[in-house]
Amino acid sequence: MNSMCYYPTYEEMLYPEKIDNSCREKAIKALKKDELNSINLFNITWKDKSNKVRKLVLPKELTGVNANILVLLGNDFPSGSHKVGPAYATLIESYLDGNMIPGKHTLLAPSTGNFGIGAAYICKLMGYDSIVVMPENVSNERHERIKKYGGKLSLTPPSESDVIFTLEKTYELAKNNSNYRVLAQFEFFSNYRFHRYVTGNSAIEAAKNIGNGKIACFCSAPGSGGTLAAGDEIKKVFSQCQVTAVEPFECSTLSNGRRGQHRIEGIGDKMCTLIHNVLNTDYIACIKEKEAMLGFKILHDYGKALEEVGVSSKLAQYMKNIFGPSGICNILGAIKMAKYLNLGSDDNVVTIATDGFDRYGSVLKKLNKEFKEDNNSTVKQWIKDVFLNQDINEIYDFRSSEAKERLYKQKEKDWLHFGHSKEYLDSMRTMNFWDREYVKINDYNEKIKKFRNKHMI
Ligand SMILES: Cc1ncc(COP(=O)(O)O)c(C=O)c1O
Known part of the structure; x- marks a missing residue:
């Protein structure tokens, strides 16, 4: 990679047209053909x-609502x-802060899968060893992908607190080895910065020529809450x-503290993460996991x-x-909210597809035993039940300060335990805290550019 092509800035991830032309061209060529070429860092957009x-x-034949439901598609990011x-x-x-040094530090990535895959991939591209700490009951494709990128696996048992166990295990490993460093997605504001700036502004751009060009509702089911x-x-x-957080009905930790098992990998992580800005959570909508799993099968199998x-x-x-x-x-959360908020054909609801089908073949196989269709009318009924007739039950209004208090208490329950002070958690109760974290993007953009200039040949 030539020196101009070292590392992308936040600005270049949002506006890839600002990347040096020859780097961009090389990156685009490498995306499908040369996955492990580090030029792919410039495809993070x-x-x-x-x-x-x-x-x-x-x-609309699928959503049954007048509002436009826009889905940002994540499956073409490097690592999927x-x-x-x-x-x-x-x-x-x-x-850049000098805390993670290639060749010296091994990086631990607590995850339910996709962050682990992404972390193992980035570590491979940037010259680090990685260990992904995750619950053992996630899809086998995730394990394989992490191994393919050279990541090691440290698995934790499935349980009602599996992601908490994963975090505990991560910190135990880090405590016992001074060369371990943690890529702490649930706690580091780099996750917040990436999504607020890159995803937020991409969503705003995506809605520009659709309906009234505004965004009436944004729905995202939190894992890390990034x-x-x-x-x-x-x-x-x-x-x-x-802004609507979507949860599995069976694991409605944010809505009411419930921590049940569910099969929607990557979300419903049974906590209010440290980087979750409670101030901007207006609603929480719960979706039955069976409907999400059946909806996934419908779109893949029943064209x-x-x-x-x-x-x-x-x-x-x-859509397959x-x-x-x-x-x-x-998507089901977005349909629910479009109905609940009575949105019309000018209104846009934006939501996210984090990944695509490629890591769920084994999941689908298991579903085939559970959902058996006898004929086409069964499938058409499923489409109605899951998508078109999605109801407006299990939507909780979190706009009042009393309701938000529930989320603040959940956050305390989850994070005092990991050594964050009450004062620190309380400082997150004003938007100043979040804006201060956000503007650090400017410093990091500058640091990345300086680094590149220094390494110019
Ligand atoms: C498949 C999937 N969906 C959704 C999410 C949630 O995204 P976030 O962690 O940004 O809240 C994740 C996170 O790992 C994921 O893997």
Whole structure:
């Protein structure tokens, strides 16, 4: 890689057209053909090669609502999900701050999968060893992908607190080895910065020529809560936007503290993460995990039935591989909120598909035993039940300060335990805290540029 092509700035991740031309061209060529070439760091963006946000406006024959439901598509990020963005942001910031040194430090990535995949991938590209700490019951494809990128696995048992166990195990490992450093996605504001700036502004751009060009509602099911930070930026531009966190009904930790098992990998991590800005969470919508799993199967397996309800055959074919279960959960949350908020054909609801089908073949196989169709009318009924007749139950209003208090208490329960002080947690109760974290992007953009100039040949 030539010196200009070292590391992208936040600005270049949002505006890849600002990347040096020859780097950009090389990066675009490498995306599908040379995955392990570090030039792929310049492919960490929501934009395609013509600088358009990768998105899909869902057909109304599927959503059954007048509002436009826009889904930002994450599957074409390097490593197959947008989680590579926070992994890179966290590593580059820590590297420039002198806290993570290649060849010296091994990086630990606590994760439910995609952050681990992204972290193992980024470590491979930037010359670090990595260990991904994650619950053992995530899809086998995730394990394989991490190993393919040279990451080691440290698995924790499935349980009602599996992600908490994962964090505890991470810190135990780090305590016992001074050369370990933690890529702490649930705690480091690099994750917040990446999504508020890169995802938030990409969402705003994506909505520009659709409906009234504004965003009435942004829906994201939190794992680390990073993606939800896009809502902070959207609200700065469209103050009326209702930011909605989506949860599995069976694991509604944010809504009411429930920590049940569910199968929607990557979300419902059973905590209010440190980087979750409670101030901007307006609603929480719960989706039954069975509906998300069945919706995922419908879009992958039943193109013909989708055509019969009016979806074009081209679109039915395209939708087959671009969603995982969490993307469907987000879509169902978006449909629910469009109905609940009574949104019309001028209004836009934006949501996210973090990854695509490629890591869920084994998950689908298991679903095939659970959902058996006898004929096409069964499938058409499923489409109605899951998408078209999505109800408006289990939506909680979190706009009042009393309701937010529940989330603050949850955060205390989750994070005092890991050594963060009450004063620190309390300092997050004003928007100043979040804006101060956000503007650090300018410093990191400058640091990256300085680093590149220094290494110019
Ligand atoms: C498949 C999937 N969906 C959604 C999410 C949630 O994204 P975030 O961690 O930004 O909240 C994750 C996070 O790992 C994920 O892997």
